[in-house]
């Protein structure tokens with residue numbers, strides 16, 4: 201991971217996930233978000249953080265003394281998670297958090313797997329403190345990756361992930377999750393919802409996901425080839441479907 205270690209004390213750095221960017225590539229989105237989080241925790245040295253759909257690990261680093269609460273629907277995933285200090289087995293669409301109780305809410309690669317992402321987002325809006333941050337990351341519903349994921353059966357995802365990451369995927373302890381990709385996750389809809397819920401958009405970046413980058417590297421599909429296909433796809437679909445920008449990340453700040 202290419203974030204700056206010196207900005208904050210680290211907790212369990214070995215359990216953090218890796219961005220698959222190569223050294224020397226432009227600042228990736230994780231680095232960009234980490235930069236904002238580091239600036240935020242300078243004024244909030246012991247933040248209370250909610251990792252919604254925390255799974256077995258996370259991408260962002262927090263100072264020592266942070267209180268990290270993880271909620272996930274899967275006990276198995278929570279059992280593997282060594283980053284969070286408190287664990288809740290629950291559904292992020294329904295779980296009632298104490299209002300205004302978190303400095304930071306993170307929901308990374310989860311909203312695409314649930315039928316009511318709007319309900320989950322509304323819960324985050326209520327749970328975060330005024331001036332607090334919400335980080336969301338999920339696939340771009342207008343990307344080829346998302347369209348393929350939505351239209352293919354779950355067993356195909358398992359096979360593809362095994363091809364990219366190795367045989368452990370799909371076996372007990374290494375679950376892949378069915379994809380719903382609700383249309384609420386469209387960029388415009390998310391931004392509008394945020395605005396109606398007193399959230400200011402600080403970051404809204406589309407980017408190529410680590411999975412897609414790994415896929416390309418595995419099959420020697422260089423940037424040039426992909427960018428060419430990206431241009432063709434945009435042309436043929438009048439810009440409605442894209443290839444390179446497979447995912448979105450957002451950082452919202454709740455108004456005070």
Ligand SMILES: C[S@@+](CC[C@H](N)C(=O)[O-])C[C@H]1O[C@@H](n2cnc3c(N)ncnc32)[C@H](O)[C@@H]1O
Nearest residue numbers: 253254255272273274277290291292308309310
């Ligand atoms: C693809 S994993 C992402 C995990 C982690 N956030 C990360 O970035 O690696 C999706 C996670 O969402 C959890 N999940 C799926 N539906 C959920 C729900 N309704 N409520 C809470 N967690 C859920 C799954 O159990 C899984 O751990």
